[in-house]
Amino acid sequence: MTSEHPTYENVTLDPQANVYFDGACVSHTFYLADGTRKSAGVIxxxxxxxxxxxxxxxxxxxxxxxxxxxGSEEWQDYAAGESFSVPGDSSFDIEVTETLGYVCHYG
Amino acid sequence: MTSEHPTYENVTLDPQANVYFDGACVSHTFYLADGTRKSAGVIxxxxxxxxxxxxxxxxxxxxxxxxxxxGSEEWQDYAAGESFSVPGDSSFDIEVTETLGYVCHYG
Structure with a gap:
């Protein structure tokens, strides 16, 4: 275990990547031991x-x-170390100014 | 666990992606329970x-x-469902004709 980052332990990983928007977003889905689904990706x-x-x-x-x-007119800035929440059955516009790494937690 | 693909169980996942060649290759590193390192990615x-x-x-x-x-003059074709081996301390040229999904096993 030589990773320098916090890691997720005891997960089930789907090795087949999710590719969206012609490759502008790539993620891998994984599941915690309790079945909770998450994804780790880049945009x-x-x-x-x-x-x-x-x-x-x-x-x-x-x-x-x-x-x-x-439904909002306002743009909000976010960067590494921060999180933002999106309601279900909704959408959000995103302008990525520096390649994002993320973990998506589903509610 | 709703994945349709074979999955890797009981792994430790580094959620921070590896991005190579300006995004032409994206992977996530993971470790089996015995510490064996692998990566799942796309090219x-x-x-x-x-x-x-x-x-x-x-x-x-x-x-x-x-x-x-x-050191070889010959190109060899590979597609989904197949594998190829590369020696250590070496290199290989790859021409991707259709977006690759892969798991890399380190020897």
Whole structure:
């Protein structure tokens, strides 16, 4: 165990990557021991709109972006070390200014 | 556990992605219960040269490519469901013709 980052222990990993927006977003889905689903991924610099089914908390471990939630006029900045929440059955616009690393927690 | 693919159980996952070649390759490192390191990733269509430290077995779960090992003149085709081996302290040229999904096993 030589990782320099906090890791997730005792997980089930789906080795088949999720690729969205022609590769602007790549993630791997994993499951905690209790079955909780999460994904770890990257989003490259781009302006994108993501839809949500379940509510999501996006925990950023690298990069910078700004976010506008559906129905909002305001953009909010987020960077590595910060998180933002998105309601379920909704969407958000994201402008990635520096490649994001994230863990997505589904509510 | 709703994954449709074979999964890796009881692993430790580093949620911070590895990004190579300006995003042409993205992977996540994980460790089996015995500490064995592996990575799961994607390589988008591109012509790249990867170096190896440890010997590697690249197990393809999606896509298609051709490979030329260092010191060889010959290209060999590989696609989803196949694997290829690369010696340690070496390199290989890869031309990805259809986005690859892979698990890299280190020797």
């Amino acid at each position: 490259f610099p781009a302006s994108l709109t993501f839809g949500t089914a379940a509510p999501e908390v996006m925990e950023l471990n690298a990069g910078a972006c700004r976010i506008r939630l559906a | 988008f269509p591109a012509s790249l040269t990867f170096g190896t430290a440890a010997p590697e077995v690249m197990e393809l779960n999606a896509g298609a490519c051709r490979i030329r090992l260092a």
